[in-house]
Amino acid sequence: MSPEWLLLILVLVLIAANALFVAAEFALVTVDRPTITRMADEGDKRATSVGKALKTLSTQLSSAQLGITVTSLIVGFIAEPSIATILRGPIEATGLPEGTSAAVALGLAFLLATGTQMVFGELVPKNWAIAEPVRVGRAIAGPQRAFTWVMSPLIWFLNGSANRVVRRLGIEPQEELASARSAQELGALATRSALEGLLDADAARRVTHTAELTERTAADAMTPRPRVEFMDATDPLADVLTLTAxxxxxxxxxxxxxxDDVVGVVHFKHALAVPLAERAGRTVADVIRPVAAVPSAMPLDAVLGALRDGLQMAVVVDEYGGTDGVITLEDLVEEIVGEIEDEQDRPIGRHRQLGSDSWSLSGLLRPDEAGEITGVDVPEGEESDTLGGLVTEHMERFPEVDDEVVLEGRDARVLDEVGLPTPARVTLRVTRLDGHRVDRILMSVEPLEEEDEDDG
Structure with a gap:
């Protein structure tokens, strides 16, 4: 066998090695860690090897990249001249001049070597690793870790040099890939699953809302102070039952x-427990219970912990120590599953649908509450928490009846059945005032085409 054919066999071996390194790189990045952990716990030794590789991911990727670079350089160095030498004879036999035959052979050799290396050494292993990361990871983890161990001095030097450059840029290198998902990522995954039919639309919304608990605060879910029914400690005990009714x-x-001095909370069952003959001489102060206080900026998942005990109500306190509102366990549940009504709830007329694309809404509703009712996503105000405040913010004065604010483009979206936004034009018209406060708003929605949005 001629030396050229021996070199071609070596080239094929190097392309296979290159494919292994490419597969290792993509498999280790895309593999599902919980799946690998579960398989390792069940005694899968190959999965255990993958888990060990994931704990030194940066080093393993540096090793794979070193292998890819070295094999690619060697393939390029020996493949083209070997293939050109083999092709030169048949090409000269066609009658082409010697110089032309050499040039054609070299050009064809370049195309063949590059194409073979790209397809079989790069694209095929990449696509395979992305399609079946667990299977590929289990197959290549052992050889990949062995190569890393053999080349560890060189990898340590190269990786250390790269880390020093990264630190100079103000970034701390990480050995492992972060496996935690942000709320936005979890929401996007849930939405994508719903679109693909893998998850019910309602379940997707609940997953998204649950993930957002860590990013929403007590101020986002509370009942604002103007909407809270307070009692004085000196009120007659019978007033508790009257207010409940x-x-x-x-x-x-x-x-x-x-x-701003909330001293506790009273539950109607405590008032009801007092014998009827004794209620006339008793006050609310006789049956109050302690109430928790939470800052308005506290994340909702932390608020949930504060509400697990006691009467499931907490006072929301602003940065100045004043009462911002109250928050209950039901408020948190509604942040996840939407509005809840039970047999004790009374209709309070906060919203009424007037047509397929218009609603009469309370000005005290938050934009996200209005979105739950209407399916319309409008932005929160920079300095306000309610729809009425949003109108006032846009007007830059106290609104009057029939004043309108129009939101469109990126400021207004209609949410479809799985929560994906589409552009819309939303009109908020003031229909009733309570002093300077916007009491009622008429929301009208007009869907927009993408072209209309771009024009806006």
Missing amino acids: RTGHSRFPVLGEDV
Whole structure:
């Protein structure tokens, strides 16, 4: 066998090695870690090897890249001249001049070597590793880790040099790939699963809302102070039952000296437990219970911990120590599953659908609450928390009846059944005032085409 054919066999071996390194690189990056951990716990030794490789991911990737670089350089160095030498004879036999035959042979050799290396050494292993990362990872983890061990001095030097450059840029290198998902990533995964039919649309929304608990705060879910029914500590005990009958609520925050002095919470069952003959001489102060206080900036997952005990209500306190509102366990549940009504809830007329694309809404609704009702996604105000505040913010003055604010383009979206936004034109018209406060708003929605959005 001629030396050229021996060199071609070596080239094929090097392309196979290059394919192994490429497969290792993509498999280790895309493999599902929980799956590997579960398989390793069940005694799968190859999965255990993959897990060990993942713990030194940066080093393993440096090793794979070193292997890819070295094999590619060697393939390029020996493949083209070997193939050109083999092709030169047949090409000269066609009658082409010697110089022309050499040039044609070299050109064909370049195309054949590059194409073979690209397809079989790069693209095939990459696509295979992305399609079956667990299977490929289990197959290549052992050889990959062995190569890393053999080449560890050189890899340590090269990786260390790269890390020093990265640190100069103000970034701390990481050995492992971060496996935690952000709320946005979890929401995107849930939405994609719903679009592909793998997850129910309602379940996708619940997953998204649950993930967002860590990014939303008590101020986002609370009932604002103007909407809270307070009681004074000196009120007659019978007033608790009267207020419960009127509002349908079962517990009320109790004030001391002023609205910023919430001294506790009273539940109607505690008032009801007092014998009827004794109620006339008793006050709310006799049956109040302690109430938790949480800062308005506390994340909702932390608020949940504070509400697990006691009467499932907490006072939300602003940065100045004043009462911002109250938050209940039901408020948190509604952040996940949407509005909840039970037999004790009374209709309070906060919203009414007037047509397929218009609603009468309370100005005290938050934009996200309005979105749950209407399926319309409007932005939160920079300095306001409610729809009425959003209108006031856009008007830059106290609104009057029939004042309108139009939101469109990136400021307004209609949410489809799985929560994906499409452009819309949303009109908010003031229909009723309570003093300077916007009491009622008429929301009208007009879907937009993408071209209309771009024109806006």
